[in-house]
Amino acid sequence: MTESMTPPGGDRLGVLFDVDGTLIDSSYIHTISWWGAFRQYGHDVPMAAIHQLVGMGGARLVDNLLPSDRDRDEDEDIMASHGALYASHWPSLRPLDGAKELLGQCHAGGLAVALASSARQRDLQVMRSVLDADAFIDVATSANDAKESKPAPDILEAALESAGVDAAHAVYVGDAVWDMKAAGALGIPAIGLTCGGIQAAQLREAGAVEVYEGPRDLLENLGSSAIGRLLALQPNP
Known part of the structure; x- marks a missing residue:
């Protein structure tokens, strides 16, 4: 951790979490939902290619996977189809092992806990219900809170502002390449899962x-992690 992470005075320390694929086991559900949406509009996109881009904003994902000479008027319909297909899987969503306990441990240590998600507002509400950890969450963002999606850092900036945390005093946890790049754009140390x-x-x-x-592996190694070093800077809550 760099010296810039040492908070001057009473500045708040915080940890930001991605949700899809990081706290909720949903990455492959998104993959198959995108695959089905593309198929509905005549695009046969391999699931492996889709999976690599899950975590990127929907408009960016579509633009990266479909030909540049496509009928772009269908893009919004494809994204809506993905949303509907994903929603059909809501009853199957499950938290990843250790997710709730990890959030609880960060909260108990006095850190501000923020969900920095670019999911649709309704999807985020469902995932928060699945997590059952609202007592440990200070703030949460959705796609409505950012102009540009990951790998742009907008959603992280929104979460930091809502939590009252400076980027120099934060750690980010995510599961996608785009999470790492978004954190890097703000100079925030990123933990990958x-x-x-x-x-x-x-x-x-x-x-x-x-x-x-x-989450379980991170929780079991929390003391030696980047989050642990933040916790060490925190006075006893």
């Missing part, structure tokens, strides 16, 4: 300072 299906080497190459298998 492989539970979303992205390999550790890819996350490190994108800027992750540490990589763990999932």
Whole structure:
């Protein structure tokens, strides 16, 4: 951790979390939902290619996966189809092992806890219900809070502002390359989790300072992690 992470005076320390694929086991549900949406509009896009871009904003994902000479008037319909297909899987959503406990431990240590998600507002509400951890969450963002989606840092900036935390006093946890890049744009140390299906080497190459298998693995190693070093700077809550 750099010296800039030492908070002057009473400045608040915080940890930001992505949600899809980081706290909720949903990365592959998004993949199959995008696959189905593309198929509905005549685009046969391999699931592997889709999965690599999950975590990127929907408009960016569509633009990266479909031909540049496509009928762009269909883009909004494709995104709406993805949303409807994903919503059909809401009853199947489950928190990843250790997710609630990880949020609770960060909260108990006095850190501001923010969900920096670019999910649709309704999807985020459902995922928060699945997490059942609102007592440990200070603020949460959705797609409505950012002009540009990841890898642009807008959603992280919105979460930081809402939590009253400076980027120099924060750590970000995510599962996608786009999470790592968004954090890097603000100089925030990013912890990568492989539970979303992205390999550790890819996350490190994108800027992750540490990589763990999932929330449980991070929780069990919290003291030696970037979050642990933030906790060490916190007075006893």
